[in-house]
Amino acid sequence: MSSIQLPIIRPSRQPWNKNRLIGQKRPLLPRQVWAIRARLELAGNQRNLVLFNLAIDSKLRGCDLVRLEVADLFIAGAVRDRVSIVQTKTGKPVQFEVLENTQRSVLEWVTSPVMCGRKFLFPSRFHGSSHLSTRQYARLVRKWVSVIGLDPCGYGTHSLRRTKAALIYRKTGNLRAVQLLLGHTKVDSTVRYLGVELEDALSIAEKIDI
Numbered sequence: 001m002s003s004i005q006l007p008i009i010r011p012s013r014q015p016w017n018k019n020r021l022i023g024q025k026r027p028l029l030p031r032q033v034w035a036i037r038a039r040l041e042l043a044g045n046q047r048n049l050v051l052f053n054l055a056i057d058s059k060l061r062g063c064d065l066v067r068l069e070v071a072d073l074f075i076a077g078a079v080r081d082r083v084s085i086v087q088t089k090t091g092k093p094v095q096f097e098v099l100e101n102t103q104r105s106v107l108e109w110v111t112s113p114v115m116c117g118r119k120f121l122f123p124s125r126f127h128g129s130s131h132l133s134t135r136q137y138a139r140l141v142r143k144w145v146s147v148i149g150l151d152p153c154g155y156g157t158h159s160l161r162r163t164k165a166a167l168i169y170r171k172t173g174n175l176r177a178v179q180l181l182l183g184h185t186k187v188d189s190t191v192r193y194l195g196v197e198l199e200d201a202l203s204i205a206e207k208i209d210i
Contacts, residue, residue, distance in 0.1 A: 024162075049109075064085060079106045175187055
């Protein structure tokens with residue numbers, strides 16, 4: 001007597017990305033940057049203000065941002081206006097500018113009593129960790145964007161990395177400059193990272209008259 005094999009029925013599992021926004025995180029607009037910065041200044045949270053300001057200026061990945069040391073930015077009683085670090089992901093150096101507003105916030109932070117004898121610019125408040133973790137940083141970013149009324153699902157730590165780079169590209173169309181600032185080894189990576197499309201390319205071409 002032959003037996004009939006029935007198909008195996010497995011319980012359905014909810015897709016991991018259901019009700020989530022996936023893909024590249026949006027960069028912040030200038031007015032959104034100022035809104036977050038103003039709230040951090042009013043709250044008097046020096047560490048978070050420096051973290052936010054440097055995230056925008058440096059265009060660093062989260063893993064490099066949280067590992068910044070005091071000595072990277074502060075030397076001989078002054079804050080550097082240009083900094084060079086070696087990227088964790090690529091092992092190659094990248095430079096970034098530290099604007100005047102950020103310099104002031106860094107100076108106030110590193111000379112505060114809580115930073116006395118500290119090695120890392122963003123020390124962790126948890127025992128057993130020497131500096132802020134990327135997970136903690138991501139939680140802070142979600143909180144910041146939520147406070148100004150943005151959907152945290154559409155933004156993340158890469159939003160801060162992309163913010164100034166996207167603005168520079170929109171104003172100049174100079175992909176090579178953005179590539180250098182982001183520390184990308186190939187311009188193709190910069191194109192994908194910024195989401196440059198044909199429409200963008202045509203808009204740039206229309207401004208050039210030979």
